[in-house]
Amino acid sequence: MRAMVDVDSALRTSAYSGKRKRAGGSKEDKPSTTLDPFDPASHAQKEKADAISMWLMIVYGLVVATLMRYSLMPSLEGTQQILWLLPVLLMTTVPPLHRALVPARFYDLYTRGNWFRACFLYLFTWLALSFALVNPPLADIAAPHLAGGIDIEATDGIAQATLKHSTYSIQINQDSIPVVLGFAVRDNVDAANSTMHLTISHRGQPDPIVQADGLAGDQAAPSELFDSVEEWQRGLRQNTLTNDPLGPSVAPNPLDIGMAWDLGSLGPGEYIVQIDLVEDGAPWSTGQNTWSNEYKLLITQVA
Numbered sequence: 001m002r003a004m005v006d007v008d009s010a011l012r013t014s015a016y017s018g019k020r021k022r023a024g025g026s027k028e029d030k031p032s033t034t035l036d037p038f039d040p041a042s043h044a045q046k047e048k049a050d051a052i053s054m055w056l057m058i059v060y061g062l063v064v065a066t067l068m069r070y071s072l073m074p075s076l077e078g079t080q081q082i083l084w085l086l087p088v089l090l091m092t093t094v095p096p097l098h099r100a101l102v103p104a105r106f107y108d109l110y111t112r113g114n115w116f117r118a119c120f121l122y123l124f125t126w127l128a129l130s131f132a133l134v135n136p137p138l139a140d141i142a143a144p145h146l147a148g149g150i151d152i153e154a155t156d157g158i159a160q161a162t163l164k165h166s167t168y169s170i171q172i173n174q175d176s177i178p179v180v181l182g183f184a185v186r187d188n189v190d191a192a193n194s195t196m197h198l199t200i201s202h203r204g205q206p207d208p209i210v211q212a213d214g215l216a217g218d219q220a221a222p223s224e225l226f227d228s229v230e231e232w233q234r235g236l237r238q239n240t241l242t243n244d245p246l247g248p249s250v251a252p253n254p255l256d257i258g259m260a261w262d263l264g265s266l267g268p269g270e271y272i273v274q275i276d277l278v279e280d281g282a283p284w285s286t287g288q289n290t291w292s293n294e295y296k297l298l299i300t301q302v303a
Contacts, residue, residue, distance in 0.1 A: 049106035061125025143289035144187040144194035151250035153180035176267040182260030184251030192217025197276040222259035271297035
């Protein structure tokens with residue numbers, strides 16, 4: 001009986017002691033509600049340091065974009081990897097640039113967060129000005145190109161036609177078909193002033209079927225023939241949201257300059273369509289934006 005009383009007393013004593021310790025511990029562990037004192041002078045100093053860093057990065061981005069546009073680009077013949085790689089690598093010069101130009105009393109206040117913000121401010125400043133300097137009306141680095149590849153007028157005798165990459169495969173169920181081949185020139189501004197050189201030939205034959213040179217806007221007869229085609233083999237392109245027709249797949253934009261040539265009656269064989277487009281006024285050393293591509297027109301006969 002005494003042993004039971006001793007055990008019970010020990011348990012009660014232990015519980016009482018635990019409560020007292022927890023109570024004491026809760027007072028010691030209670031978080032402090034005291035705010036750190038606000039130092040206006042220190043805060044103003046940090047704001048000045050951030051403002052200096054911001055303007056330094058904006059100016060740095062403007063200088064890099066201007067030098068790239070008017071010093072580096074005129075020495076190149078066209079777009080190269082260095083045009084974006086060099087400005088990105090210059091992000092590593094952000095801390096040394098601050099150390100060299102910012103007074104020490106401000107530089108000592110910068111943290112890793114400042115370097116992160118400064119690098120991205122420089123990068124986006126360079127990007128924004130670069131886009132403005134290389135696009136119309138200040139400049140133009142985009143070459144003219146074909147709006148939707150090539151196509152032929154829909155006619156009887158075509159069993160199947162497929163354009164994949166630069167190969168237009170046509171299967172016919174008769175010996176030959178009349179072929180009117182068309183395409184459209186597109187540019188971000190003034191596509192009519194693009195100089196075009198076109199050669200259409202039958203592989204293995206010395207003489208070309210069609211050969212045309214001159215400004216895209218001066219091709220009056222080919223433009224009239226293009227407009228007279230009622231239906232193109234590849235059909236119409238539709239708006240992805242409304243499914244409304246935008247225009248023929250070969251020239252879906254009203255500003256595209258469409259041209260077509262009557263190649264006569266063609267039978268099975270491989271025909272080469274070589275197109276070169278040149279535009280003057282580019283900021284490169286050549287002063288030109290160029291684009292070229294070779295299309296293959298493969299005609300096969302099926303039973």
